[in-house]
């Protein structure tokens with residue numbers, strides 16, 4: 001049985017003080033919620049402070065990226081062990097904004113996953129097609145490439161321990177959510193590939209989140225789908241009330 005996971009990706013929003021104020025209010029909003037893993041992903045600057053604010057609660061912290069080298073002359077980069085020591089337990093890898101704006105490739109995603117797992121971080125690996133790719137009928141081929149190359153060389157155990165987030169690029173920040181059926185189709189396809197490439201046990205264990213205009217109103221119908229194991233939330237995670245509602249609605253949807 002897969003524990004659902006709801007993660008808030010704050011992108012480049014919230015200063016340290018704003019992030020800590022959110023975390024302190026949010027931890028009390030969700031303190032009685034059980035059976036769902038809850039994650040906040042602040043900017044690097046706020047990882048440590050937010051991790052301190054949610055220490056010993058049911059809320060965990062993710063970084064939004066890592067570099068694959070352990071240390072060295074890599075100005076501006078942050079290593080997996082550095083964010084782990086700062087208090088993160090998860091890390092988002094290969095978000096479409098990083099792929100599109102910063103040139104991240106599947107090969108880089110693969111290196112980052114290995115580095116993250118080597119530092120005891122749980123990677124949340126983002127995949128998803130652009131509108132152009134969907135309209136060209138290339139959605140499944142794009143997902144296949146991102147998964148095959150992104151997870152290349154990982155053991156079944158390593159794949160079972162990571163999280164995949166299906167985020168159709170056309171649904172991110174657009175208010176245009178994938179329908180529950182579109183999400184389920186993509187998730188079932190991804191799980192089918194995991195079964196084919198890494199075995200049935202791994203496919204059953206790997207959590208696959210949906211991301212792209214998730215709001216309190218559409219959470220339940222998405223998370224109710226058999227292969228949707230939670231959500232990666234952008235805009236609606238910036239507000240305590242709406243992110244709290246998403247967490248509670250995801251819980252109601254799975255029980």
Ligand code: 13P
Pocket residue numbers: 009095167171172173174175211212213214232233234235236
């Ligand atoms: P929105 O929820 O704002 O569409 O963003 C989704 C996303 O990119 C989460 O990583």
